Amino acid sequence: MPCTLAELNACDGPRFMAVCGPLYEHSPWVAERACAGRPFASREALHAALIAAVAEASPAEQLGLIRAHPDLVGRLSREGRLTAASTAEQAAAGLDTLTPDEAEAFDRYNRAYRDRFGFPFVICARENRKEAILTAFPVRLTHTVEQERAAALDEIGRIGWLRLLDAVREP
Numbered sequence: 026m027p028c029t030l031a032e033l034n035a036c037d038g039p040r041f042m043a044v045c046g047p048l049y050e051h052s053p054w055v056a057e058r059a060c061a062g063r064p065f066a067s068r069e070a071l072h073a074a075l076i077a078a079v080a081e082a083s084p085a086e087q088l089g090l091i092r093a094h095p096d097l098v099g100r101l102s103r104e105g106r107l108t109a110a111s112t113a114e115q116a117a118a119g120l121d122t123l124t125p126d127e128a129e130a131f132d133r134y135n136r137a138y139r140d141r142f143g144f145p146f147v148i149c150a151r152e153n154r155k156e157a158i159l160t161a162f163p164v165r166l167t168h169t170v171e172q173e174r175a176a177a178l179d180e181i182g183r184i185g186w187l188r189l190l191d192a193v194r195e196p
């Protein structure tokens with residue numbers, strides 16, 4: 026349920042968490058830590074606090090956040106077990122209408138990426154159509170694990186920003 030920034034600055038903790046908890050996939054701790062920074066002067070300031078909470082988290086917590094993301098076109102998606110936000114994001118990229126060849130390519134890349142890095146491939150699906158995602162996979166597979174951890178956290182920040190724009194109105 027969308028709310029205004031003013032409401033979010035004045036509400037109780039449970040209401041803040043109801044709006045901001047889902048901005049980071051299965052990781053409400055990000056919003057919990059950012060909550061201490063209220064009041065926020067803008068949605069950008071709220072987003073900066075969320076980004077800072079992730080940046081200040083331990084490497085294990087950051088890895089847990091990355092691992093909380095579902096594979097694009099993965100098992101959870103096939104079984105209809107994605108969060109509502111993830112389902113919409115994957116559909117926005119056109120991932121719900123893949124050819125058999127494209128679906129096979131996603132399977133192969135997802136497996137290769139997890140084998141190499143030990144976490145799922147994260148790219149902001151709402152900013153990338155399926156063709157761009159299939160182009161990005163082989164490039165990112167050449168990176169180091171440090172580069173990909175940083176890339177995943179950057180993409181998660183973008184995913185969170187777009188979710189925040191949907192969830193919080195300004196003023």
Ligand code: GUN
Pocket residue numbers: 050094095096097110111114115146147148149150151184
């Ligand atoms: N996994 C890879 N990309 C995405 C994305 O944009 N959203 C979600 N929820 N999971 C992902």
